[in-house]
Amino acid sequence: MSETMETLPRVLLHQAQVRGDQPAIREKDLGIWQEWTWRQVADEVRALACGLAANGFKRGMHLAIIGDNRPRLYWTMLAVQALGGVPVPMYQDAPMAELAYVLNDGAIVYAVAEDQEQVDKLVESLDEVASLKHIFYDDPRGLRNYEGLVALDAIQEQGRAFDRAHPGFYERELAAGKADDIAIILYTSGTTGKPKGVLQTHGSFLMVGRAGCAFDRLGPRDRVLCYLPMAWVGDYLFSYTQWLVAGFSINCPESGATVTTDLREIGPTYYFAPPRVFENLLTQVMIRMDDACALKKWMFRTCMSIAKRYGAELLDGRKVRLVDRAKYWLGNLLVYAPLRDVLGLSRIRVAYTAGAAISPDLFRFYRSIGINIKQFYGSTETCGYTCLQDDGDVKLDTVGKPAPGVELKIASNSEVLVRGPMLLQGYYKRPDATAEAIDMEGYFHTGDAGYFDDAGHLKIVDRAKDVGKLANGALFAPNYIENKLKFSPHVKEAVAFGHGRDEVCAFINIDIDSVGNWAERRGLAYAGYTDLAQKPDVYDLIRGYIEGVNAELALDPALSSSQVHRFLILHKELDPDDDELTRTRKVRRGFIADKYRILIEALYAGRASQHIETQVKFEDGRTGMVSADLRIETVTTYPAAAMRKAA
Amino acid sequence: MADVGRSTGEVILKLERISLAFGGVKALTDISFDVREHEIRAIIGPNGAGKSSMLNVINGVYQPQQGTITFRGQVRRDMVPHQAAAQGIARTFQNIALFKGMTVLDNIMTGRNLKMRATIIEQAIHFGRARREELENRRKVEEVIDFLEIQHIRKTPVGRLPYGLQKRVELARALAAEPSMLLLDEPMAGMNVEEKQDMCRFVLDVNEQYGTTIVLIEHDMGVVMDISDRVVVLDYGKKIGDGTPDEVRADPVVIDAYLGVAH
The missing domain is CATH 3.40.50.980 (Rossmann fold)
Incomplete structure (x- = not known):
């Protein structure tokens, strides 16, 4: 330049x-x-x-x-x-x-x-x-x-x-x-x-900036809403x-509360939002669909099932039969295009999301209605630029390939290390922190753990400090497994164990609203959380879901050993007041492992149930005891290779 | 760099010996007080003390049987509300009086009614003077919307809004008339603490930014003491106190009326 x-x-x-x-x-x-x-x-x-x-x-x-x-x-x-x-x-x-x-x-x-x-x-x-x-x-x-x-x-x-x-x-x-x-x-x-x-x-x-603009072919004709x-x-x-x-135009919304209206008026071509924003947009649509008349509901359902099958394929430029193309075209006319318009996303060429795990359903939904949403990976220390997904090469659970000019390698402890011209000069007035973050060879330690998949995409699984190894030496990323489990609306919290063990076991917290609703519809009576959590039917429900997660994990050679073998549903909800979660609702692994040692032992000893008494703090500061006999169940796991063939 | 020191000006509204009766019921008896330019003047009192009647007398809804009202040097007796509006007096109501089916924007636009000169035919074909006026009025309305931070509900029908926001829209409509005096009838009734704080700030901002004189009725004593310059206290249609918040607060008669006395 x-x-x-x-x-x-x-x-x-x-x-x-x-x-x-x-x-x-x-x-x-x-x-x-x-x-x-x-x-x-x-x-x-x-x-x-x-x-x-x-x-x-x-x-x-x-x-x-x-x-x-x-x-x-x-x-x-x-x-x-x-x-x-x-x-x-x-x-x-x-x-x-x-x-x-x-x-x-x-x-x-x-x-x-x-x-x-x-x-x-x-x-x-x-x-x-x-x-x-x-x-x-x-x-x-x-x-x-x-x-x-x-x-x-x-x-x-x-x-x-x-x-x-x-x-x-x-x-x-x-x-x-x-x-x-x-x-x-x-x-x-x-x-x-x-x-x-x-x-x-x-x-x-x-x-x-230049590399990013070239990568996504951004130019003076693009429009961005600057609201972050x-x-x-x-x-x-x-x-x-x-x-x-790039010389495009940026647009400042009227106020924080008007962003959705402004989004529609501007119709940006290039858009970034954290997963939370995409989720809120979708929720609003779904709520309004619930109030729609039967004909519209039917139309929405039918078209969305077509979109699910062919939308992402078409977006990636893959081959789709002519008759299916015609169906999608009709769906676009009736539902997808008006929907994109309502969302203010009808002109989107490139949309990015990052910052947290995005649920597969959400990601698929936006791609299926023709919104080119992609993921990237970066941090303040790397100018927000490390990995990017290219158009037509988008995967659900990766953050893409290293961006042009970025050197990236995986350390022996699975930590992601990056080097390149985008690295920070240092932390202001903090040479100690700078020395800690950047090693002798000039690599910045991101603190995230990940690995490359077959196609050379980086997959971020966890914070490096939480990652461990199973007894057979395979990677164990508790957060990654827990996130997958939590994508189910019925699972509120999950805690996975496995570091230094032969297999992975997990604690589950059910979501009382969602499971309670499910139980009511089936006429299943229950007295409260503890009672509902121990119902055999609920165990079947959760086991079925974990088996699905296991099947997905089996597909991934690096993680197939991380399938959940046994699980139990906790008798109480994990709570910040009991120090089990942080105030931002992150699991405090060490504390939980200590507090529920007896349950972990029971999981690994293969017992069918375990009695436990726990002290709980109520909101008014009083304490009480909760005791229960917890069922422990085994989940079907899949051999990595066999699953391959079946798929 | 800290907060306001308001300066108030001349007396612009003077009420002398006002009495109002509905048949045998005496709503107001022999009340006199004045309002100075640029001040925030509160009227307080228990339920049925005659506060709303007082406001209605000021903007001409009720005609008092006795007494005189002097507004900006002009003595007036028989007056109707639209004359008050033309003289620059706008008001809000205790029970929100908005068009529920119309958008926020349209509701506020109605506050500009008096400023429109174009005939109904000109307006219908949106031509010439009507078009110019419409643009000018819309601009003024947008300023008010910006001022009260209600951009996000501009196109929302009023009926769908929560109570606190409807109150704010009502204030917006009153402001759109660019009044020199604003009568607020319990602007904070039924609001939660946060909404009250917002409303207080807006009332103070209106007073500061536009120099609008404000007469308000309010029950929340905290609010009254915080924002008003002078307070009139009514009880059973009679004036029992008048002065700065501190004077009124210390007045034994007022304390009795508000807290009750052992008889």
Whole structure:
């Protein structure tokens, strides 16, 4: 790439020159989509940058940005980078303590806030954050009586005057930027310990942006809805870096609550959402289908069963018989196309999901109605870019092949290691953490465990620290098995055991709503959770489901030893109040193994039942005892090879 | 950098010796008080004290048998509600009075009715003046929608909305008329704590941003004490207290009326 385009603000300048009159950014304001062209954006950024300079902002300084996705906040990011400073976007819903921590850790002197709500948080943090001296804001509403704040309007005003008084200043600043300057500090969300600031350069993000655009053939005609938190690497990659590189338009929704409406109005061609969002969209559709008339219901059911059979095949460009094509065409006319339209996804060319395991049904549903949803894998430390699924090469349970320019290998403990130009420069002010994450050979340790399947796709199975080995040396990834079990609506929680053992056994928590409903429909009377959990019929239900999971596992040579041999349904629900789950509802493996040692022994000893007494804490803080005789059942397992032939 | 210091201006509304009776029932007896420009003036009192009647007198729904009302220097006696509206007085109601089958947007648009000059025929063919007006009015309505943060329900029929949001829509309709004085009849009744907080913020914002004078009836004493500049206390149609929240709170007569006395 040419010398002149080695920093993000210079890429902006390039876009303003080659497509100055085309829309760069839109924002819905007062019910109408307002539009700025690339040339206008370049002008606004210039005024902002000069304004910041007039207020004493210098090369190398950090500026915090906090708020929803607003055009002016994106421009601020560019303006800061144009001056050789480093923007530090922050999560707009972060609690006070975390906000103050990041402001201090990031040595923030300047901060830009979207509105009164964010300004209030910054003002409140002033006591703890000595370094913070300047607060600027975008939306003036309610801020009339605050002192010592400056509106971005005023900053731009000052900037235009400063620009006139110092001709050539902005050009010199732009020219001074280099590819290996730090472009941004993105704080990791900090599920483990304090948030860490990840340092990334212009060079790495530009490389990733360009490679990603080439991979998915993104160009100036694409449209993106930018609704994800600006502090998250995904937003910085999809609606900032790739926006600048590809020259498409980004669209800021009116407010967080209007995203679904805005999605429909904009009709993005390129879309990212975590699995949760896709799930919510589908749930809304299903609820509305339940209220539809019988004819519509019948039409929906019939068409969806056709879509299930041929939709994904057609999307992948595989051969489908003409008569089936005709059926799908009709289904598209009657159901899929209107449905895509309602979802706001009718123009989608490429949609990505990542961040959590997506349920197979959900994934298949979207692909079957012709939405090209794919998966990728990446983290803040790798610019959100490690593995990608290519069009026509999409698999349900992998994250695709290593992306162009990425070196990837699997360590002996199954941990995924990556190397390449997209790696972080380090954690800000944390050489210890940096040394821990990046080894001597320059590989970044992702902390995730995975392996390559036959087709060379990476499959992420678990966090590396949870992964163990069975007695025969095969990989044991408890999370992966548990997730598969939990895809059943009847299974609420699952805990798999197997490290150092001959076979895998599991505890199951049934979902009381879903199984309760199932029992009611069959006229099965029960007194409560403990009673329902021990019904033979319920055991049959769950066993049937686990057998299905076993059959799937048998297909995978790396995991066929991980089939669940024996299981029991726990007599109580795992609960954060009893320390069995974390507050974010993750299983606390070690604690559970300790507390229910007697049950694990019974599972592996092959007993048919086991008596247990457990102390439970009620919501009001009182404690009580629950005791039960738990049934233990054996599940059919499948030999790996035989299953192959049968399939 | 902290919070507001409101400055209130001249007296713009003056009620003198107002008495209102329905047959033998005396709703209001000999009540006098005033409202200053830009202030938030609360009217409180137990059920049946005559609070809503007072508001109805101010905007001309009821004609008091005695007393005078002076609004912006003009003394008036017999007035009808649309004259009050034309003079810049808008209100919301205790029992929400919206068109349930119409969208939020259309409901708020009705608040602009007085600003429309085009004839019904011009409006029907959406031509010339009607078109210009429509655009201008819609813009104003959108500003109000933005102000009250109800963009996400713009196209939703009002009947489908939860109570708290309907209250907000009603406020939006009143604001759309660009009133100089806003009468709010129990804007926070039946709301949960969070909705109340939101509503308080909006009332304060309206007052600050547009300089609107606000007269409100409210039961929640916390709210009244927090946001109002001066409070009138009514009991059985008589005024028993008038002053700043602190003065009123300390007044033994008011305490008796509110908490009851041992007889």
